[in-house]
Amino acid sequence: MFFNILKKLAGLLVLICLGVTAYVLTMVNRYPPVPDLPNPPEHIGAFGQGVVRAVFLGVSSFGVSDGRHTIVFDGFFSRPSKMRVAFGRLREDEPRIDDALNLMFQKLQVKPAISAVFVTHSHFDHLLDSPYIARRYKAMLFGSSSTLNFAKGQDVPDDKLIDLRGGQVENVGDFHIQAIPTRHAPTGFTGGVIAKPIELPVHALEMKEGTSYTYVISYGSDRKPLACLQSTAGFIPGQSDGVTCSVVFLGVGGLGKLSEGYMDQYWSEIVEKTHARQVYLIHWDDFTQPLMANGQLLPLKPFPLLIDNMTTTASHLKALADRDKIQIGLLLSFNSLVLNQP
Structure with missing residues (x-):
């Protein structure tokens, strides 16, 4: 019995x-549906001198250019599958990277050259392909000590690595990039450092956060702030004190699983305090889905419901934006926009 x-x-x-x-x-x-939020209008025609353009490349990856200097933020285009992320080891997918960058250059209407790569933190969906980009284009790579240790493992020369310690402004041509320490969204992957150089391939969990940064992108002799890049849905109270940005690229990954009270605090720190007039949601897409197939763009999908709830996020942030009379939109794959108009 x-x-x-x-x-x-x-x-x-x-x-x-x-x-x-x-x-x-x-x-x-x-997957939840893609939120019904406005996208930026597509720019048609040549760009004038001194105009700063940006193109969204999925997750929190951007290309930003004034025609003379092009900067990549969070180089990540390999976008390995769920199975590989969970059970395999990660490395760059060079054809995917090259295809994405070539389309980025076309969208920006610039020659294929990159002056600098800035990394917001060292998780694979922000950092994985950045060393390859820095090597290929002989670009400077900026980030935390964790980011630089990973880059050293991929043979990026030491004289191309700049350790951001927070608060300082780095100049790239007429661009002025301020790195402000921030906090990662409160998830199970938050925290940890990459204490020594590691070589690819690596497991996703080996790529620890390190220090997370918010980037304030300013331009020209007057150093006018054009945009604030907040890649992760976390914050440090007071981090935006004294910071002004008319445009905020707002990371929302994981936000739909957090409380409305947390969303309110996040919005207050990153959007209200910076006096933003335009907010674009980023880091909403499932980064295990490829950007392109057979040379054609694929539509981005929100994170699966097991991981996030983009419907909840978009609904609550739209209500906050309406309350504060702030324009809110959603960036889709390779959306381009003008950040200034001299």
């Missing part, structure tokens, strides 16, 4: 495990 009870318990455990597995597999492939 005892063994019969054990058999029944074992059978019940198997059924529970199968049920949990089925639920996870269902939810990890169940």
Whole structure:
């Protein structure tokens, strides 16, 4: 009788495990709709001298250029699959990177050259491809000590690495980039450092956050702030004191699983305090889905419902934007926009 009870318990455990597995597999492939928020109008025609353009490249990746200097923020285009992220080891997918960068140059209407790469923090969906980009284009790479340790493991020369310690302004041509320490969104992957150089391939969990930065992008002799890049849905109270940005690129990954009270605090620190007039949501897309296939752009998908709820996020932030009379939009793959108009 005892063994019969054990058999029944074992059978019940198997059924529970199968049920949990089925639920996870269902939810990890169940996507909410893309929020119905405005996208920036596509610019048509040549750009004038001194005009700063930006193109969104998925997650929190951007190309920004004035025609003379092009900067990449958070170089990440390989976008490995869910199975590889969970169970495999990661490395650059060079053809995917090159295809994305070539389209970026076309969108920016610039020659294929990159002056600098800035990394907001050292998780793979922000850093993975940045060393390859820096090597290929002989660009400077800026980031935390964790970012630089990872880059050293990919043979980026020491004289191309700049350690951001927070608060200072780095100049790239007429661009002035201020790095403000921030906090990663409160997820299970927050924290940790890359203490020594590591070589690819690596497991996703080896790429620790390090220090996270918010970037304030200013331009010209008057150093007028054009945009604030907040890649992750976290913040340090007071980090925006004295910071003004008319445009905020607002990272929202994971925000839909957090409380409305947390969203309110995040919005207050990053949007209200900076006196932003235009907010574009970024880091909303499932970064295990490729950007392109056979040379054609693929539509971005929100994170699966198991991980996030973009419908909840967009609804609550839209209400805050309406309350504060701030324009809110959503950036889609390779959306381009003008950040200034001399």
